[in-house]
Amino acid sequence: MAFFASATLVDAISLRSYFSEKEPEVKEVLSTPPEASETETVPKTAPICKALALSGGASKGAFQAGAIYGLINGVDHPEDFEWDVLTGVSTGAINASMIGVWPKGATRGLADYIVEKWSNLKTSDIYGEWPDQAFFHLSKYNMNNLTDFLRRTLDEFYSEDKGYQ
Structure with missing residues (x-):
């Protein structure tokens, strides 16, 4: 930068x-x-659109979770960290999806939740077991475990009548 x-x-x-x-x-x-x-001036009462863009790259997801935790818990008004626009790539998309389905107004809970998810994540939650994948499947890289992890994580926020909250 x-x-x-x-x-x-x-x-x-x-x-x-x-x-x-x-x-x-x-x-x-x-x-x-x-x-x-x-020159144009923006009125002080103009709405502010807050956007969060999260990059990809393996362990950056855990770093992002820690940074979000620090931001939210390091301020007096955690609602300042409720984003209007979220985007992410790779591991950033995983974090963006968890943030996106989190209920508005509960940002301190979001910080705890996202850190807990990354703290308890195991390699086997993302990838299949390597020897099994290498010898008994078409590829050693099988994303079924990642799909299952995302489904379990996001389904915590899904209801049949309202969809994602």
Whole structure:
């Protein structure tokens, strides 16, 4: 992240220098702050959309659970960590699905739940037993255990009449 930010800063400075030397009118635009009437301000009462994007990568799921636990339990208003938009890839999608089905208003319980799920997770909950998979199945990587884990986890929040809460 730091590399990306510094590379962007260098690019912006380089572009500013380039255009300042080539085009006098561009130099004026770059050095003149916008007038108050030209800028838009967001009213303080405007709704805020909170989004959470979780990346993938094996043990990152447990790290994300710990980070979410720390965020929620480290503040006076845990409801500030109720997200409107959730997205995730791989292990991040597992966490996003657990967060997504959690009832609104119970964020401290969410923090405990997600840490408990990752703390008690075993390799066999995700993958099949390797020797069995390698010799008696088409592939040593069978995702049936992961599917069963997700189904068990998400079914805790499912009811026939209301769907997922």
